[in-house]
Amino acid sequence: MTDLKSNSLNPTPQSGCDPHGQIIGQGDFQYRVNTQWGRLNAKQTPVENCHDMAFDSKGRLIMVTDHPQNNFIVYSKEGELLDAWGSQFPGAHSIKIVNENGEDFMYVVDSGWISNRHWDGKSYNEWDSPYNKVIAQAGFIAKLSMDGRVLFTISHPQTIGIYTPDQPFRPTDIAIAPNGDLYVTDGYGSDYLIQYDSNGRYIRHWGGQDNSDPNYNLVNTHGVSVDLRSPENPHLIVSSRFEQALKRFTLDGQFIEKIETPGAYIGGPVYSGDHFFAPVCWSHYNDENAVDSGFISVFDKNNQIVANLGGTQPEYINGALQPMVSTWDIFNHVHGIAIDDDGNLYVGQWRANNTYPFKLEKIK
Template sequence: MTSRREFIRHSALASAAAVATPASTFAILHKDRQPEDILAGHGSHTYKVDKGWARISINANPLSNCHEMVQDSKGRLIMLGDCTMNNILIFDKSGKLLDYWGNSFPGGHGLTLSKEGGDDFLFLTDCGWYQDRTGATKRQAGQVIKTDLTGRLIFAIGHPRTIGVYKDDEYFQPTETAVAPNGDIYVADGYGSDYIIQYNARGQYIRHFGGHHNANPEHNLVNAHGVCVDLRDKDKPTLICTSREENCFKVFTLDGKFIRRIDLPGMYVCRAVPSGEHIYAGICWSKDANGKRIDGDSGFVTILDGANKVISNPGGEAPVYKNGVLQPTLKAANTVFQHGHDVCVDDDQNLYVCQWNANHTPPVKLTRV
């Protein structure tokens, strides 16, 4: 017998398909929509912008902030947001909504796909920040949850204070996870105490590093918003950790030893997303020509090559290097994005850009040209 939940889900999906917003209607509802032929990016990484890609009903599947997206082994695009009517939305590459679930993550923020044997699993990070019914911002303890692709709970990673790792005055507001080839889990405490916490595949604590109190300040992290395992050099896998307030990535060994930093002046960068030889990342804010952060719509996307050199900035100005040093990058004159929070790269090298604080809009598709 079909459960009430499944009946509601399938009815809503049918309704969404019936009333999916066509591109012309989307342009009326969202006046910031760009013309169909607008291009963003530079050189070999130039893209056609499609803000009407996601064919969903805003009534059946409302959105608050679209935080992150991954592609699973079946080619489906899985998005995590912080609207508890549907934390998880699952699309095909045409933008059709295939499924949705989740109503327990008011701070839904980080989404990582883990491939274990022939199965896919998700690590969902709730950062603990949320808005109540009055619109006021509240904070509660963050959490990291491992599920299968249907939302079935596998296990949860609790507050590090419960195992004596954190002091009483250290907050835990995790923002991101990454999974190493051996199954080790790395949790970025980006809105809390800025540590990267390493666990084994069963969620048992190994170590933590980063934070604010290292003898060498280069080893500190300031807003450790993202973490990823970089396998571009398969013989020397590394961790790329975001230090967003410092406008850079910091690279560590898998056991937490600092290697180097990758400066991205003017860019408040989110997590690094390796794909092929490149790294992609959303820029949540950028600075103006005087070096002051623009808190309004100043985000874009940045793309680095295999040598960690910026080669394209969709939505931003072209990268400029002087004597091998990247100069501060400004947003483009014509705004494409409000805030870049995450980039998903599909198997055709198209991009899907999730945005924070973007007027309840779905991810933007960038089709490579």
């Protein structure tokens, strides 16, 4: 087993050690890091946090960022800038693209974080301070046409009687079922998973942190996906990030299984064949979520981790996954992942010094 204490917290990629060209991963999942793929002119097309990405049916990669100048950056697969636009999503956090009757649409999740015009220039984690760099408001979800026209929005659940006015709503992710139902994680708010129909009408919700059965608890529920790898048994995989776990639920909210990910504050899955990839924002190190310690976990069809990209090799002892940690030399905080038809990964990061997406080029 890897000695976690032998991994230094420094250097990080943005502190002088560019990981461009390094080969990362284990076994069948090894990749060459290309840090130059998505780099743009920062004055013309700035980014803050590269929160999430998704491919449309034309093969374009669309990224959401919370920079007030451009919420959406559109790339070709070669990394060329095709378009940049939008300022109406100051807390842009997640994007999903669906094709309905031959036409693409996108869902955008705004977590409610906005840039603070009273920022003192130094406070980043003082969430209750009026001088922090970002401050919270209510979030929302929007369905858009691909040219950016808003078709409908889903607002604070107090408007339909699910929440009381004092409960925060700061959603983090959305998944779309084959029948069009929407599943929204309220991971920065009240930690519920809320199910709506395709028109945004409420169906049910579950989660929170005070259930008599702790299997239903969700703690910083950051990501959600519909697992269609077994078409006869579709279900949800939901991150409970601060439990260092993923949880499986039926589409109507019945608990199935908890997937432990010790050492990894893990996000929601992105699928590729029988496997899925999940972003890890932080490693649990020295009893805290450590700075600049992200990586990517690769799960097989049995939901076991077979590789960690930018992290230590996974190891199971008597069926139990041993704690994992970053290798500290590739990523800051992995937040969003997209996968192309050739198995290459595109990685967006939070708090990575305004870094553009990396491309991880799969080694055949």
